[in-house]
Amino acid sequence: MFVLVPGAGGSGWIWHLVVARLHAAGHDAIAVDLPADDETAGLRDYADLIVASAGAADDVVLVAQSLGGLSAPLTCDRLPVSKIILVNAMIPAPGETGGDWWANTGQEQARRDNDRAAGRDPDAAFDLGVYFFHDVPQDLTDYAIAHGRPQSGAAFGLAWPLPAWPDVPTRVLAGADDRFFPAEFQARVARDRLGLDVERLPGGHLNPLSRPDELTKALLE
Known part of the structure; x- marks a missing residue:
């Protein structure tokens, strides 16, 4: 099962085009909604919801976009995660706050x-x-802006609690046209923090919405 974690704002809707394509390819997939606007909910609460969304899945491919890179790895001790795929994601260091x-x-x-x-x-x-x-x-932009939620600061305030990145095979996908986390920046952070190279894909920071075909193909490789 693909479990897809959103970034700031917490809306699983950003994954809806990718979820539809994964389903069409014969895969189980679910996008997680996170309580981004809840000032009492932090990364551990996000992780609890990711685990609950996965249910009884016996093989989880954990996909995390942007801010999702902080919470998704916290579930690897509770889910049968076979792979982590980061998409324009924040890569934390142990003890570092968001x-x-x-x-x-x-x-x-x-x-x-x-x-x-x-x-x-x-x-x-x-x-x-x-x-x-x-x-x-434009139609997706209009919907996202109309239905967007603010991101609380709770996810950024506590130190990242793991002593190291989970011992799970990890891929790092970077949008070649990302203006917020430029691809060269993502490549440096992935190399310095995980010892990994990035795989560059078309599209910007929200390529689940702008380039769902290319992103889905990459997830399935």
Whole structure:
């Protein structure tokens, strides 16, 4: 079973196009909804919901997008996870808070450098359309914005509790056009923290919405 974990905002809806394609290919798949707007819910609570969503599955491929990279690995001691697949995901270090991850990895500087290289003003006001929805079809963008939930700070405040990344085969997929976590940035973090190379795919940060065919194919490889 594919268990697909969303990023900030917690909406499993971002995976709906991929879930449909996995089902069409004959695979069980479920997208997890997380209580992103609950200020009392932290990563452990997210992990509990991921485990509950997996039910009695006897083989789990755990797919985590963006912020989902912090919570998904916390389930590997409770689920029969055969593989972790990260999609434009945060990769934590032991003892690091989600809030510290940004400065520790140099994400802001990487974003700014990428903006300059692309001719965008790195000092312009942050725009969801520029960094998240630039390659997402308009109807999906409109729905996502209309139904989006704020992300609470609870997921960013506590130290990542594992002593090391789980001993589970892991793949790192990076959107070649990701403007928020540029692909070169993701490659550096994956290499430094996991000793892994990234697999580059078409699309930006929300490629589950913008490039579901290519992403689904990659998940099935």
